[in-house]
Amino acid sequence: MTDTILLEQQGAIALLTINRPEKLNALNYEANDLILKHLDEIEKNDALRAVVITGAGDRAFSAGGDIHEFAESIKAGPDIAVREFCRRGQRMTGRLEAYSKPIIAAVNGLAYGGGCEITEAVHLAVASETALFAKPEINIGIPPTFGGTQRLPRLAGRKRALELLLTGDSFTAVRAYELGLVNAVVSPDKVLEAAFEMAERILRHSPHAAARILSAVTRGLNTSIAEGLSIECEQFARMAVTPDVHEGLNAWIERRAPNYDRVQGKYEVRQL
Template identity: 55%
Template sequence: MAAAASPLGRDDQGGVAVLTLSRPEKLNALNDDLLGALMMELDEIELNERIRAVVITGAGRAFSAGADVAWFKPHMAAGPGAAVARFLRPGQRMTRRVEAFPKPIIAAVNGLAFGGGCELVEATHMAVAAESAAFSKAEINIGIIPTFGGTQRLPRHIGRKAAIELILTGRPIAAAEALRLGLINRIVPDARVLAEALALAEEVAAKPPQTVAAALSAIHRGMDASIDDGLAIEEAAYLAIVPTCDAQEGVAAFIEKRKPLYGGS
């Protein structure tokens, strides 16, 4: 019997790992297998010094249509405890892992990003979308709320009133509206979405990795802090970076009017 195809593809291109959600027959709907595969790859990538950035995209015509209803329906039928333990928490662990990852993760949104797929986009650090991409907080249409962090991250991205409208109506929005709201960073022609995301990832991957990680951590931790606590977080991140070879090299190269040579330490 042939082995089942992996629900997640990986293709390392230089210092960038490209992860492809690969359940195209299900529009890359998220289930236990796909969440588990994504978490395993992120664990390996975090410890892999050669990989300095990640791009997540989808196979076929969707980025991800959301959580697989056939996966979570039995857990809901089993009651609140099972629904939370077997569905909500795995999804939240995945988006939290992505959001707090120490290397930049960029979504290359090649098509539909509905429900949990939209929540994955919300959790990534940056997002490049194809002109044909569409987004939706569609959970309300099947009687539930966003469960992978969408009720919390979306208002932080686009503001409370805009998020409430999208979550309570479930209406789809085109890439242009997603850009205007601040959900994504840029829109590119469909055929260029992966190439543009890769170019952005490669640009960031060329920066000193400890500095990148410190900046990501300070931004992530400071989002929900008071300004005074946030400034303290920034100070701690800076103190950790000052003694690194890359920080010293970057400043020296600027003074000496040459290109810095970052070694990653």
């Protein structure tokens, strides 16, 4: 393993950087595996409460999968290509989507293919005004493979997603904002700052409540409203037995800011 993915700790925030700027931060197999490895490490570290993911340099967030690498898998046959390329990428984006801590993409340049699919999968995203997005897989004769045929229609709507998927045309950060792919568009020099500022706004609150919200939204999104409401009740019940709830309620009654750090270690998850 190399420094294909950098992991830094900045206070309570973990910064993951896709570090292949000479390849426009293309996602080779090592990068996919290292993202998963680092996410496991971050999840076990209670001091880290949010994640920002970005790309090295000022040209690209990620230009997508490493074509030279996955082309060899395709040449080896569909079974190997599905195992080595498709499922590997889907594991990574699925992990990002279902992660228990907030993940914010700081899209600092090109977000093509797999880079766009990471943006679709994470919970929140900030993009540079100069960022450019695309679903270009059709240009090389394949559909998206890291979840793009499924997540983009859910974010943008079927017809708008299909236009991007079937043409392969690039689109701007402003268009990505209009489609619901990113939360904010900022100047290029403010992308990381804006992502960290968004993370800090989340960190004011109970980390366990944030985890319950993430779980309820992710699990409920593709269910019926009745099933979703049941999931919501389940997540509420898991929080109702924790010290965080009492700290939050007491702080509100006492007109003070809650201090969730002092109740850490007293948290207990009740399986329902």
